[in-house]
Amino acid sequence: MLRSISERKRNFYPLDKHFKRQIKEILGFKPKRYAVYQLALIHKSAASRFSKQNDIHNERLEFLGDAILDSVIAEHLYESYPGRDEGFLTQMRSKIVNRETLRNVALTMGLDKLIVSNLTSDTHIGLYGDALEALIGAIYLDKGYGKVKRFITQKLLQKHINLNKLIETETDFKSRIIEWGQKNRKDINFTSQEQVSARTKKPVFVSHLLVFDEIVGMGMGKSKKEAEQNASKQAIQMLGL
């Protein structure tokens, strides 16, 4: 079995002054151990450089960092909006933690310069955002929850996120799919209907999104709007947009 990264002392690649300085600048503090940050910056495409098993890369740290990020954002929203319900909090979080935001934050931080990868951003859109999540996982393992919370609050929320503006931004899955349809001359239709949930006995909306006559996404929600958003979200995934 692999040794846990938390216990690991050996680095994955030689540490030079350049790496040490840049990572310290990005983090805003001096790491205890560098190995975990190196691992956070190794994309899967470069894994074969480090081991025959191709298992030295940042996907596990990304899994951890994604969860830590979600919970720090959850707390931030919980404390910032004492008068708003959990539907609002959930929506706000998904507006904050999305691929575009994470990518932008990663680029502004200069994370792209440190990533070890055989890809470029053009071929893999999640590359930088995923590395940022992995970095969050690394900070947590190296320095604990309090430190990673400060990092996320200062580097991500305060610098990059305008909460008041986000409140007014519509989650835009539906707009995105409609725009895609217009651009590519695809006929897009939604069919929505109200049902009574078999489980909760409450009314729910079910929405189907059709491209020409083929269903490419379906979703549910407490309102027609929410159901259409969910159907659009799935369609975007299914169509690889």
Added chain:
Amino acid sequence: MLRSISERKRNFYPLDKHFKRQIKEILGFKPKRYAVYQLALIHKSAASRFSKQNDIHNERLEFLGDAILDSVIAEHLYESYPGRDEGFLTQMRSKIVNRETLRNVALTMGLDKLIVSNLTSDTHIGLYGDALEALIGAIYLDKGYGKVKRFITQKLLQKHINLNKLIETETDFKSRIIEWGQKNRKDINFTSQEQVSARTKKPVFVSHLLVFDEIVGMGMGKSKKEAEQNASKQAIQMLGL
């Protein structure tokens, strides 16, 4: 604006010895402030007892606790399985954090005796598990991340979860939907096809689940099996099973 629960000193309902003793027993420690635990145990159905705005209930804390729980479980799995990839970790987490497990843990803890609700479990299956998540949010706010991590590890993981057994358990969305079909004489079919993702240029599987000839769920995955599981998961949601 409502005052943040973290700053709140006043209780939501009178504290009696019984409540104090029971909550202490459930938590395994003495709370600093009781109000946040009271709030965690108020179901939405009873909100009107506490305010005209119906906003005194545990849904916001459930949002917070759900995220905290996810990240504690993520770390536990990350450390427990250094040799396994993020797909395995993700799957294991969803096997641990599901409605049935949370409900069982809540009931074994005796949380049901403290819940303030106008419902019974029969009419709302998430009642107890949701309260457990809210309780986790409350512990975090009252005592911090280290304490809630210990609570989850000791009360949930060590007592209730057999990780080795879970590894062998199949995520059973597909079996569940097929069983439902057999019981209710519904003709269930899967159609799956391999595609190349427009975004990542990698092969993906897309699966549709049909009840008679109607699509009730669709899903994607790196394998046919994963795509069918995802389609089944959506179908279970869409059909309210």
